[in-house]
Amino acid sequence: xxxxxxxxxxxxIGPEIVGEAVRVLKKVAKKFxxxxxxxxxxxxxxxxxxxxxxxxxxxLKACQQADAVLLGxxxxxxxxKLPGPQRPEKRALLTLRKELGLFANLRxxxxxDPLKSASPLKPEIVGEGLDLLVVxxxxxxxxxxxxxxxxxxxxxxxxxxxxxxxxxRIARVAFESARKRHSHVTCVDKANVLETSRxxxxxxxxxxxxxxxxxxxxxxYVDNAAMQLVRAPSRFDVILTENMFGDILxxxxxxITGSIGMLPSASLRADGFGMYxxxxxxxxxxxxxxxxxxxxxxxxxAMMLRHTFGLxxxxxxxxxxxxxxxxxxxxxxxIATADAAALSTHDMGTAVVEAL
Ligand code: NAD
Numbered sequence: 223x224x225x226x227x228x229x230x231x232x233x234x235i236g237p238e239i240v241g242e243a244v245r246v247l248k249k250v251a252k253k254f255x256x257x258x259x260x261x262x263x264x265x266x267x268x269x270x271x272x273x274x275x276x277x278x279x280x281x282l283k284a285c286q287q288a289d290a291v292l293l294g295x296x297x298x299x300x301x302x303k304l305p306g307p308q309r310p311e312k313r314a315l316l317t318l319r320k321e322l323g324l325f326a327n328l329r330x331x332x333x334x335d336p337l338k339s340a341s342p343l344k345p346e347i348v349g350e351g352l353d354l355l356v357v358x359x360x361x362x363x364x365x366x367x368x369x370x371x372x373x374x375x376x377x378x379x380x381x382x383x384x385x386x387x388x389x390x391r392i393a394r395v396a397f398e399s400a401r402k403r404h405s406h407v408t409c410v411d412k413a414n415v416l417e418t419s420r421x422x423x424x425x426x427x428x429x430x431x432x433x434x435x436x437x438x439x440x441x442x443y444v445d446n447a448a449m450q451l452v453r454a455p456s457r458f459d460v461i462l463t464e465n466m467f468g469d470i471l472x473x474x475x476x477x478i479t480g481s482i483g484m485l486p487s488a489s490l491r492a493d494g495f496g497m498y499x500x501x502x503x504x505x506x507x508x509x510x511x512x513x514x515x516x517x518x519x520x521x522x523x524a525m526m527l528r529h530t531f532g533l534x535x536x537x538x539x540x541x542x543x544x545x546x547x548x549x550x551x552x553x554x555x556x557i558a559t560a561d562a563a564a565l566s567t568h569d570m571g572t573a574v575v576e577a578l
Contacts, residue, residue: 233295240519243522250533290498292497292526324491328356329468330487331479336551391492394433407437409442412445412467544574547570
């Protein structure tokens with residue numbers, strides 16, 4: 223198989239962690255006989271410094287022309303004073319999502335067996351493990367609605383629009399994902415207050431009854447869901463929710479796994495095209511030290527192989543290699559125990575490449 227991947231490493235630890243994921247992709251290509259053409263481009267603050275724009279035209283074009291995008295992270299204190307629309311997070315991330323039509327954000331949150339003790343939750347709550355998937359709507363709702371400030375500066379307004387089409391297509395992603403997991407979707411909303419949430423309930427129920435009646439479906443208010451995630455996280459399989467609730471809940475879900483450096487994500491379009499990135503940011507506090515955990519980015523590359531390229535065996539192999547290095551006790555500093563020496567970013571990448 224021949225595929226073109228736009229590689230946009232970004233800022234902070236971005237180039238360090240993406241470098242390791244690229245090594246893993248090259249090993250996969252060699253081992254399984256594929257060709258991955260890598261098109262490396264600038265994004266975020268790095269692009270701003272080079273050409274005065276956090277998302278240069280040739281970067282956007284490369285992403286549009288690729289079969290998939292691998293992103294590190296963008297942003298950092300150096301660019302925090304840029305006006306809102308020019309900032310890396312807004313100009314690069316939100317524009318990429320919108321321009322590429324990436325409406326579905328998949329964030330698996332899983333506690334790897336050898337890392338169970340890293341969860342801040344009590345062992346009796348983590349129980350047999352924690353393995354859930356947040357399916358978050360990514361191009362609608364309040365983040366993309368109209369934002370305005372009254373002329374006198376005394377009030378502000380953020381609109382939260384949703385259409386039936388937007389809800390229906392993300393609901394289908396959640397139900398399809400649940401079919402491949404434990405067949406249970408929890409739709410999280412605030413239907414006791416918000417009209418958009420009441421529309422979500424109607425549409426999600428209708429899609430369920432028409433096409434996914436064998437999948438279990440329940441509804442939960444977002445405040446309760448935030449509580450249940452720390453009280454009884456194993457009750458969840460797939461959490462389906464709108465943009466802002468998903469942003470918040472998926473960060474909470476990631477934290478209960480205890481390791482932000484372990485969690486991948488996929489942002490998908492209806493045709494399977496996707497942008498893949500770790501859920502963490504550019505970690506300016508450790509950038510350049512060579513100690514960042516590259517596993518979230520490596521696991522994001524595995525998601526790319528699975529979801530966009532349909533390379534199940536290859537994705538399984540990468541995930542198994544990660545499981546193997548963790549079982550062998552390899553740790554970067556964020557997941558290390560006090561008594562063990564931590565590997566560098568590059569050595570962790572090497573361990574995964576060798577395990578492959
Ligand atoms: P962050 O995720 O970058 O860092 C939070 C903490 O986790 C830091 O202590 C960091 O050292 C640690 N950490 C993160 N990734 C790690 C890894 N792979 N290995 C080891 N430790 C890791 O969040 P932040 O500090 O709030 O944000 C820093 C910058 O990143 C900000 O400019 C923010 O806007 C941006 N950001 C970008 C994205 C993105 O590009 N998708 C997402 C979140 C934040």
